[in-house]
Amino acid sequence: MSPKQHEEILVTTLASGHRVVLPLHRITGQQPGPTLGITALVHGDEPLPNAVLRRVLSEVDPSQLKGTLLVMPVANPLAYEALSRQTPLDGINLNRTFPGLPNGCVTEQIAHAIVTQFLPQVQYLIDLHSGGVFPTVDYVYLSKLRPEMSHAFGSPLLYVGHGFKGTLSGIAEERNIPSLVVEIGGGSMMDDVYIDRGVCGVLNVMKHLNMLDGTPQVTVQQTVFKELIYLHPHVGGVLYPEVGLDQLGKVVSGGTLLGRILSPYTFEEMEIFKAPFARNYMILVRGAITRVNPGDFVYMCANADVA
Ligand SMILES: [Zn+2]
Structure with a gap:
């Protein structure tokens, strides 16, 4: 076999x-x-x-x-x-x-x-x-x-x-x-x-799990977070990110503009997203201009002060 x-x-x-x-x-x-x-x-x-x-x-x-x-x-x-x-x-x-x-x-x-x-x-x-x-x-x-x-x-x-x-x-x-x-x-x-x-x-x-020889190679400092907010849009449209891939895993301060949803028809601003906690680990980001629908994951932020 x-x-x-x-x-x-x-x-x-x-x-x-x-x-x-x-x-x-x-x-x-x-x-x-x-x-x-x-x-x-x-x-x-x-x-x-x-x-x-x-x-x-x-x-x-x-x-x-x-x-x-x-x-x-x-x-x-x-x-x-x-x-x-x-x-x-x-x-x-x-x-x-x-x-x-x-x-x-x-x-x-x-x-x-x-x-x-x-x-x-x-x-x-x-x-x-x-x-x-x-x-x-x-x-x-x-x-x-x-x-x-x-x-x-x-x-x-x-x-x-x-x-x-x-x-x-x-x-x-x-x-x-x-x-x-x-x-x-x-x-x-x-x-x-x-x-x-x-x-x-x-x-x-x-x-x-001892299935392979050796010890795990963990080269980063690890943080356990307990509070996570999912930012979902109320309306669909085009998401223009203000906080992109370079901020993934990093901390941004409260109120930072994360991204904006514009209408693809009129180009008016439909909705904005701001960092919800005083200090936020960026857990999920959008790295490019993308289509969004109501309920999609647009950003995820973790509370950096409860970690
Ligand atoms: Zn999945």
Whole structure:
């Protein structure tokens, strides 16, 4: 048996006859150890983590691996095909749908297949996310079961998190599987930098879990923040950033103008966004002039004074 295998989980068949299949890559180490599951593209508009996993799969040597790596590089193929956060067929966000339903709509069935056929095989989970088509993001969530695993990834900013309902990581931790959610890169900005950091972070976690020799290389000062505000627009239009990619991860003072939404028809100013806390870590930014719709993520700011 080859130490590197490709498998598939069949979810369902659509009316078109097309089968919805989830890809799985399995690397079986030559020495015993835990199974680490890694997922990407739970949100279909976040392709960068898929590129991280391509590199991880090519760089992990089975002769050096203790345990098993189980990688699902595309968790929602229909959403990825549309480059969309939601599944186009039913309009549902997979990461609010776990544990899913066996006879539900297609997104619920994908969630159910992941929970029943992938999750029971893993002892630890990394769920890789990104900023999406337009925003760029940089933080990780602190695992409640194993916070050291989150620190080991090596990102400078960590969030205690409040837990959305129906997430893959939430369901996994309920089932006693320590889970790390990573938010890294996006917006087609500095992809090489974020892919390198993502690969290094995954290998760091594998060292922390003793699946690889060595100790995690964490070269940055790490800050845990507790308060996070999502800035969503009330109206759609064109976002002109005032605070861009160079400020990601940095602190800006309260009231700083972050960006403006203009009408693409009349060019009038529709809405402005200001930094909400006295001191703000910039957690998610927009690095370019982009389309925004009501409810999109425009900026994310963390309270730098409660960290
Ligand atoms: Zn996501």
